[in-house]
Amino acid sequence: MRLFSWWLRRALSAVVTLFLVSILIFTASRLMPGGFAEVVLGPLASPEQKAEVTAKYGLDESILVQYARWLGTALSGDFGISMISGEPVTTEFGLRLPVTAQLALFGIGGAILIGVPLGVATAVRAGRRRGGAAVGRLLSGLGVSVPEFVLGSVVVFLFSRFALGLTVGGYVPFGADPAGNLQSMLLPAAVLSVFVIAVTARTTRDAVLTVLVEPYITASIARGDRPAFIVCRHVLRNASIPIITVLSTVSAYLLGGAVIIEYLFNLPGMGTYLVQAVGRRDYAVVQAGVLLAAVVFIVLNMVTDAVAGVLDPRFGAAAKGRKQ
Amino acid sequence: MILELDKVSVTFSAGPPWRRRQVPAMREVSLSLADGEILGLVGESGSGKTTTSMVALGLRRPTSGTALFQNQPFPKRRKQLAGRMQAVLQHPQWSLNPRMRVGQCVAEPLVVFGGVSKAEVAKRVMGILDQVGLDPSFADRYPHQLSGGQRQRVSIARALITRPPFIVFDEAVSALDVSVQAQILNLIKDLRAEYAFAALFISHDIGAVRYVADHVAVLRHGAVVETAPAAVFFGTPEHEYSRQLVEAL
Amino acid sequence: MTHLVRIEDLVVDYASGDGSVRALDGAELAIGAGETVGIVGESGSGKSTLGAAVGGLLPGAATVARGSVVVADHEVNTLRPNELRALRRERLGYIFQEPIGSLDPTMRIGKQVALALPGSGRRADVLTHLERVRLADPARVAKAYPHQLSGGMAQRVAIAMAMAREPEILIADEPTAALDSQIRAEVLDVIFTLAAEIGTTILWLSHDLPAVAKRCRRVVVMYGGRVVESGSAHAVLDMPWHPYTSALVRAVPGAVAEGERLVSIKGQPPVLTGAAEGCAFAPRCPDALSTCSVDRPPVVSVHERDVLCHLAGQQVGVSR
């Protein structure tokens, strides 16, 4: 019952945040340069044509009514029509989401399968030898310091210049040609993973180091437990909250569109689409894309809290006691 | 009377807004403290000692009941109390601002009180440092260069610099080692003889309370179960719980 | 007589920001099977380091510069990791200061106790062990998480886990410092009765000299990283030979008679950065001789009592 009320609070809080986010996005879209009518009709339209468009889209009504209408249609899954292609935004997103999702899956996979173990291993080894700490710091620092567009450019250059077996670009859907799809996704996924793995490993290492000095770890060592046992039974679960938080941040970041990677490798995903939309002032697409990214983020945050509550029994209690 | 608590109750609210629970921290606590008297307040953790000290210092308003300081209700503006009450608190590692020199720390209450020239402040700081048994050179040191006992001396110097009529010692010697604790207890006794301040001496250590207090009050579950002059209390404790405490001595 | 624990000339340094701090400066201790030993010392005296050294549990910043720790004929400092783990598992039990902190906050009590039991801990075994530490409602405690327990209950659980494999030695590092005074006595009762039943040797690290004297047969007083006095509890407390011990006895506020002044020890406990030149207590000692600050005092042993003091020879002579 207490857990339920905590949940209710958490969900309400997410809804409030989402509501504020939507206001922010709506306001931002109204502030974008070039009126809606001008964008639709081009700069050479006559005042009469503009008035007609304004009336047609309800732009002459009060801002509140406009916001309410936008929110209403957005809630029903209708994000309007892309002005460039004339197709519904939802349809356009449907085409591009799989690409982004696939890329995100690779990234998250890398983070979980490589980043987390790497972080645990380096943290557990940190106590064993001294002096190696600086080198570890340098390497993990390097991982988060190489921007995707720099590493990506290097990879593009190397693979375009020399015949290294993989080609750059030439995306094909998985359904059409699985092998070709994987081949085209491998490089962008690898570039993307470097940053994601480094971030995850750093956070994991920090979290594990914090747990390792807790008295219950000392108590476990004093009982003669083996290191592997201590890590599996005590360390991982106690270090899990920062780890799943960073995983959720990384996932949201990836699902929001690994914009730069998609752009660089010319993948037809959400990120590329969003960049094009801003360039062409396709505001309905920008609005919807940003809102979607924010929704993904907020939902992931909620899921994270849920998982954290399950993994650490104190978490729910602590979150509940926060407002006292 | 320097401090009078009359049936003071304090409750905290907990839980979500739609199901507020009231958690009592003090239940109708009545205490009074005469000028120059030391009242020892004993109790386990969670018995309401800290809340009582917060009320006595005017940092928390009673939910019900009245608290009078020098026969008047606590003023709205904290500034009006400046120089009239001070506290020596529990944690030696956080009792002094690590970014301030000892001299600045000790001078702070006097500077806040105002109306004293810089030269006078410096003179008073040196004087009070000497009183608590610290060399004048300590004024230029930072807290991390001091031991726990020395820090507590600095805290006492800071509390005394405005010569307040009332001081709260909240577990002021609990974190100290036995050999240093005795020094600080003796210091408190000596300074009280000289400055004649009244004090609320809060501790879970019944031995320390016996050593410095004139009166003793025992708190349990937020309520006072016994108050008595120290000699009477330690001779013939009335309440069952008090008897256990005295026996454990 | 063979000793269960034998510590000889143990020197331990901690690396700190600007150099190193010496925690143990040639500590000597020998404990026989079945003894109840209280190690008394103020913070920084080295008692926790000594306790940790017995199980090879020194933290990463610590290095053993010299000396040996022999537990049941094993030299702890040179054991291989798996041998050290076997020693801890089969012969040692530890209880620490933080009752709730010593339990994994994400695991139910029953599960934790089961993991500490030899073999595959069954539920019935878990409940038996929780009953042994006189927990009122073992079934409910087994289902709880650590943050739902009081300090006293959590410490009982920790005791149950430490005693689960019936260790030969129990090292209790200030097990009651974080508890209220009433609960202290109960928890100590549990520790001492359980140890007596099993036949476990107790090494109790504490800063409370009178409490130790009440429960332990032998008292060991530490100062400045060395054992300065050790002997039977009554003898040490009633007639301390070392000036530090006698000052400590007189500095306890509860012990002083009404209206009498506490005798405080001037100065502060030392922080050693290397081997102490002479006696570490010399700067605070009221009876210090000129040799005290120059020569390290030798051990004077009379009647199963060891004192580390230049004055001890004379005092012993006088009292004989």
Next chain:
Amino acid sequence: MTWWRKADWLTRSGLLCLVLLALGTLAGTVLGIGGDPDEMVGPRLAPPNGEYLLGTDELGRSMLPRLFEGIGTTLVLSALAVLVTAVLATLLGIAAGYRGGWLGEIVLRLVEVLHSFPVIVLAILVAAVLGPGQTATICSIILITIPLMTRVVRAAAVSVSERDYVTSAVISGARWPRILSRHLLPNLSGTIAVQGTYALSVGILVEGGLSFLGFGVQPPQSSLGALIQQGSIYLLAAPWLVIGPGIVLVLAILAINVFGDGLRDSLEPREARSLV
């Protein structure tokens, strides 16, 4: 400087690297080393040689002065933005942490709203509203770095304001200007500095990313991100256009991160524990 003596070689190299980069850029720009960044002096897409140390771009402009200008723009924009972030985050964080109450709730909520956008997506939204350029870059960096810094400062402010010396000051009758200037700010400065360095590295990253997508600094002005973006068009023919700015960018971010890590470790020293 006791701090400098305590820092390890990596932290020192980070700081040194950063200072050298800034000073070198300043000297290069002021002294006009390598000539005018906008002047088309040489052959197009010439590889590095004795005359043009870093080669020339597609318009025949010498890359060395352009790189100086680029570093300068990137560092100045990021530093400016982070400065604003630091001031705002400190004020908001202290307001939320020390004062608390409804003010704290509002601050936390605002921060959460900003935090709900993925980094580059938020930057794109800002660029869409303000139009590409320097203003958009600065605003993006501020909006992206402010949530985390505010949260961290708030958490630190909560813990500092619960310490005994703050309570003692309040009991002495000290009012909030004194509490703020004497107790809170000095004891939060370390946290703010650490978060500031991390924000600076994020700032450089965002500038680069935004310019790379074409929404940041606009030609003819150059920045590290813009240089890489323009160079990437001729990646195969003239890789040196990307290599120079790329190395400098990575170096700058790495130096800041390494320095920030060292700063944090010295503020919150943590011991490592072996499980053996």
